[in-house]
Amino acid sequence: MQPLASTSAAGSEQFDTPSPIDVAPAPSSKGKKKERDDEDDGDDGVKPPVKKRNRKPVTCAQCRRRKLKCDRGYPCGACRDRGEGHMCDWGDAIRLPQPHLTRDAEAQELRLQLDRLEGLLGALSGHPIAAAVGLAGPPGAAAGGPSAGMAEENAAEALGLLAANSSTTAAGPSSMSSAAHRAQVLANNPTVSHLVALLPPKKELETLVNRFLNNEHLYFPIVHVPTFQARLAAFNASNATEAPLFLGLIFAMLAHEMGCQATEPGATKKAVLEKENAGKRFCEAALEALRMGSYLEQPTFDAVRALLVIHRFSEQNMDARSTHFLSQAVQLGQMIGLNRDTAGVPGISVIEVEERRRVWHMLLAADWLDCSGRPSAIATSQFDVKPFTDAYDADITPNGITARPFPAFTPTLLLGVQGHLAAIAHNISETAFAVKGALPLTCKFIDDQNAALAGVKASLPALQFGGDAVIPLDQANFASDRFRVQAHSAALQLTIRLNRPFLARGFADPRFAKYRHACLSAAQELLGLFLGYDDAHPVSRFAFLTYHCLNALLILAVDFFNDPHGLYAEKNRRLIGQALLRLQGREMAPVLAEVLRIVAVLMKVVQSQPQRPAAAPPTSSAPLAASTKLVHPLPSPLTNDPFASNRLDALAASSSVPDLAKIWTTLATSFKTMYGTPDFEEWRELVKVGAGAKEVWSAGVGLIAA
Known part of the structure; x- marks a missing residue:
């Protein structure tokens, strides 16, 4: 084997010296050059195609893109210094070794990497030392068999010649299939060393x-x-x-x-x-x-x-x-x-x-x-x-x-807020949504939990609104801004979870209107949080902000579909339009594409029905007493319904608008953590609205216990 220094020098001469075949000799004089050009033009004046160099690059893709000097390592020094060594991609480039001095602190790590690579190469050739340390394939594996192929790919990946997850194309493997392949590779080589x-x-x-x-x-x-x-x-x-x-x-x-x-x-x-x-x-x-x-x-x-x-x-x-x-x-x-x-x-x-x-x-x-x-x-x-x-x-x-006095911004400050909200959430789950609740569910319980959530929000740093959107803090206060956004979002999510069953029912029966108002106000505030931080702001990068925006968007779209001319309609329409404008410029993740599709269907139905039938009048418009008992458990969103797909299929089969009836199927079966979807009874009545029925909730909203 040649020393690294001589290999590098030879490689540099081979690829850095122009080839006489690729590069034409320089003309001896201007006159000869003009004469040669005239001859090449010929009668038709068309010049022959100019030959281009066919040299492969000898630097990594990141250094070529950034126009930086590449030391040709793997990862190269420039990518490693930026903390992006995992992104050092050579592709079709040729990685020529280049001798350079290494610091003593890195020598041991480089030696360990070399040992691992030599072990993997030994596994490919069946080297006895590699087999002794457990890097070879299973005993009795035939040469060139499946396990050998896995070992080859594993070694190639460790050498930087393959990516563990290749870029996907329309017909190529998805990231999930690549993950499955990764599991198969590791299953054939079950050692921590790999x-x-x-x-x-x-x-x-x-x-x-x-x-x-x-x-x-x-x-x-x-x-x-x-x-x-x-x-x-x-x-x-x-x-x-x-x-x-x-x-x-x-x-x-x-x-x-x-x-x-x-x-x-x-x-x-x-x-x-x-x-x-x-x-x-x-x-x-x-x-x-x-x-x-x-x-x-x-x-x-x-x-x-x-x-x-x-x-x-x-x-x-x-x-x-x-x-x-x-x-x-x-x-x-x-x-x-x-x-x-x-x-x-x-x-x-x-x-x-x-x-x-x-x-x-x-x-x-x-x-x-x-x-x-x-x-x-x-x-x-x-x-x-x-x-x-x-x-x-x-x-x-x-x-x-040594304890710090409140409200010092310690690592447990947000955890403390989450603990308060978790206690309220547990109380709501056990009383309102558990199959067998320990206590009867009454209007007083809903009121008490809404008051507790309002108390938690009041203890947080306040949100200032400019129009429909929240006004961000200075970027110097980024940590505080992220804390308040994350804490308020968690409280608003829980408010929606508690009051979501009353959204459409609160429109049909004014006795539940205050719970509908609580749900809509929380959803509108969540959208205000999302709209307040443009895509260039550091807070906008966090997935929870988009996640809550999508749920709030569903809630406002459903309410607008149910009540396109009411008290909340104008603000709902405005917020939906602003949110859609922001979201449509983003990369279409599956959940984002599905939510946008559902919102588009709901808005299209509203536009096709300028006149809507009035909701069925309630049996009584008097306010409900605090001791009024409600049905137990409260209806759950379609995403929490294990039989949602069966019910939606049956609804589509019996409806005059089957496509509308089934718009929630994918979301309900594939994205279980989405909390803004309607429950089945609510959607069954809203499908009637979409079909132009004159009677909706004719049997009542069904939330008051008999």
Whole structure:
């Protein structure tokens, strides 16, 4: 094998020296050049095509695009310094080795990478040393068989010659099929060493993880930062096999960070796709690391935290598995005793006690605030964990905790708000939507919960409106702005969840009009939050803002469809138009495309029916007494109805407007966390409105218990 220096020099001469075949010799004089041009023109005056160079680039795609000097490494130094080593793409370019000096701190990491690559190459050739460390294929595998092919692809990917998730085309594989392929590769090579090979270099790894901590820790305190950073500094490829669950947590953080970078303002479509694919790769690697660590049989604190991060990442991407990850995290948390307070338990430090309290309350908030229709996995009688302490991580030491006075912006400030909202959400679920409620459901209960939610909102930093949109804070106060937007959004979502069953019924029966007003006001405020932050603002990058906007858009569109000339119609129309204008310029994710389609259908029906029949008059217009008993449980959205598809199919078969009757089918079956959809009884009556029926809710709205 040639030394690197001589290989580089030879390569440079080969590709940097012009070829005499590609480049014509320079003309000797102007006269000869003109004469030659005249001869080439001929009689028709058409010049022959000019030959172009056919040289392949020798720099990575990112350096070519940015016009930077590339050191031809993988990843190259320029991409690594920007923290984008995972995006260093060579494509059809030729990567020539170039000798350069490395710092002593990087020498060991480079040696480890070289060892992994040599092991993978040895696996391809059946080298006995590679087989001894578990990198070769299964015993008895035939040369050139399926496992050999998997090993070839795995080695090629580690060498940077293949992408784990190739760019999709109209007929190409989707990211989900690439994830399935990744699972197949790892299933044929079930070792932690293959997962470690997918990690970025140590320096880049630490940069990405620290960026995740800097951006998310104030709102998602999943670890005690000083303790975690010490563990990360000691982590390397050699000891990764001893802690696969910690490796899973690292992969989960990388996936979350890639997902956040994919939403950064100003990113190109190609960069967004690359980062989204990188996030999916890291997510699948995190799940594989958990499986290799037997997380269900031998759960650890790291496994619970990894599942929480994966749940958060999946929720932001509208992945149907997000609720499954949450359920597993809750189950594992109870298995390792997170639901029991560990103060004073021997062998558990003050830092770990506080970490466990934080993570348990995060599990509790996520479980009780979940709106996918999944039954809550935590009962109030199942835990005795004390409240966490309002403190910065630097205030939490092995010797004790120094609490900060309210309202210090500690990592637990948002978690405290979520805890208050979670308690209200749990009360609403158990009383209003549980199949068998412990207490009777009355109008007083609805009023009390609305008052509690209004109290939580009043305790938050106020939102100032300019017209229909919220006025953002200065970007210097970005952290505070994100906190208030996230906290207000959670409170408004819960207000909608409580009052959503009364939306169409409140129009048909004025006795429920105040609950309809509460639902519409919350939806209009959510749209105001979305419209207040243009696409260039840092707050607009967060998925929860668009998620709540889509739900609010559905609510206003349904109300406008039901009442196109009423008290709320003009503002509803205006907000819908402004939101559609913003959303139509975005990349069409499946849920976004589906919501826009539904809104377009509803608005088209309204335009085709300038005159609408009046709603059926209620039996009585007198206000309902606080003690009035309501039906139990209240109707749930179609997305929480396990029989929604069957019911919508039957409705379409019996309706004169079957296409209108079935517009919710895809949303109801594929996006379970959407909370703005109507319930089936409500939509059945609204289909009558769309069909031009003169009698709607003829039997009453059906919410008052007999």
